[in-house]
Amino acid sequence: MRHLGIGLACAGFTVAAALLSATGGSSQDKPAKDAPSTNSAAKSEEDGKWLDAEGFPTYNIAADGKVDWYTYSGFRRYHSECHVCHGPEGEGSTYAPGLIESLKTMKYPEFMQVVASGRTVNRPDKTSVMPALGDNVNVMCYADDIYVYLKARADGALPRGSRPQRSGEKPETAIRNEKTCMGS
Ligand code: HEC
Numbered sequence: 001m002r003h004l005g006i007g008l009a010c011a012g013f014t015v016a017a018a019l020l021s022a023t024g025g026s027s028q029d030k031p032a033k034d035a036p037s038t039n040s041a042a043k044s045e046e047d048g049k050w051l052d053a054e055g056f057p058t059y060n061i062a063a064d065g066k067v068d069w070y071t072y073s074g075f076r077r078y079h080s081e082c083h084v085c086h087g088p089e090g091e092g093s094t095y096a097p098g099l100i101e102s103l104k105t106m107k108y109p110e111f112m113q114v115v116a117s118g119r120t121v122n123r124p125d126k127t128s129v130m131p132a133l134g135d136n137v138n139v140m141c142y143a144d145d146i147y148v149y150l151k152a153r154a155d156g157a158l159p160r161g162s163r164p165q166r167s168g169e170k171p172e173t174a175i176r177n178e179k180t181c182m183g184s
Contacts, residue, residue, distance in 0.1 A: 041053070041058050041155075042058050042059070042060045043058075045060070046173075047171045047172060047173040048068055048069050048070070048168060048171035048173070048174070049068075049070060049144075049171065049173065049174075050068055050070075050148070054108075056107070056108040056109075057070070057108065057144040057147060057148050058148055058151060059071040059148040059149070059151055059152040059157065059158075061152065061157050061158070062167050064167075065165070066164075066165045066166060066167035067152070067158070067164045067165065067166055067167065068148075068166070068167060068168075069166050069167075069168060069169070069170055069171055069174060070144060070145045070148050070149075070174070071145070071148050071149050071152055071158075071164060071166075072149075072164050072165070072166035073142060073145040073149075073170075073174070074142065074144075074145035074146045074147065074148050074149025074150070075149045075163075075164050077138070077139070077142040077145055077146050077149075078090065078146050078149055078150065080138070081133075081136075081138055081139050081146070082099070082146065086098065086099050089153060089160055089161075090103075090149075090150050090153045090154075091160070096128075096130070099150050099153075099154075100150060100153040100154045101154070102154075103147075103150050103151050103153075103154035104154050108147060111147055112143060112147070114130060115133050115134075115139065115140075115143055115146075116132065116133065116134035116140065116143075117132050117134060118130050118131050118132030118133070118134075137181065137182050140181070140182060141177070141178065141181035141182060149164075
């Protein structure tokens with residue numbers, strides 16, 4: 001559970017930092033902000049980070065198909081950190097389950113817990129191991145990003161085989177968090 005604490009603290013920091021920076025930011029590089037969203041779950045936005053009604057991170061896709069920065073980042077991080085086991089675009093492999101199926105029912109806290117703490121399941125045919133990634137800065141500092149990307153895939157909002165285009169520049173909050181996340 002220690003790792004979960006780190007992961008959620010990171011996420012909490014992101015939200016707090018977004019709130020702090022909300023007063024002075026310019027909005028000229030956020031064309032997607034007022035465009036209709038294909039994600040009916042996206043409820044609020046602070047410096048490019050979208051949250052759903054429960055306050056969990058979510059994606060936002062503008063009418064022109066461009067995704068918010070975190071979803072774009074999650075696409076890249078997923079393919080460098082998770083793809084090797086979970087298959088391209090979250091579709092699964094013979095080794096590990098398709099996360100776009102998992103996220104149809106799995107909620108954000110459980111996702112964070114499995115990613116941070118890992119899971120080993122002994123099955124009759126094999127032992128299935130999801131490694132604990134809670135100490136991996138390349139995963140934990142971008143766990144929200146990976147989650148929102150996979151959520152967009154799970155909801156069918158991001159079609160298979162497309163390389164997502166981002167709608168704006170990297171948010172100031174993301175730049176700041178990258179420098180401070182997990183003391184890195
Ligand atoms: C070394 C291979 C490997 C890597 C790398 C890996 N996983 Fe896994 N993961 C697995 C396996 C195997 C399972 C299935 C464990 C089980 O049987 O419950 C799993 C399970 C999961 C689950 C639970 C799925 C469910 O339906 O219960 C989540 C969520 C998950 N992984 C997320 C990730 C994310 C996100 C990344 C990248 C940051 C990642 N994994 C990287 C092997 C891996």
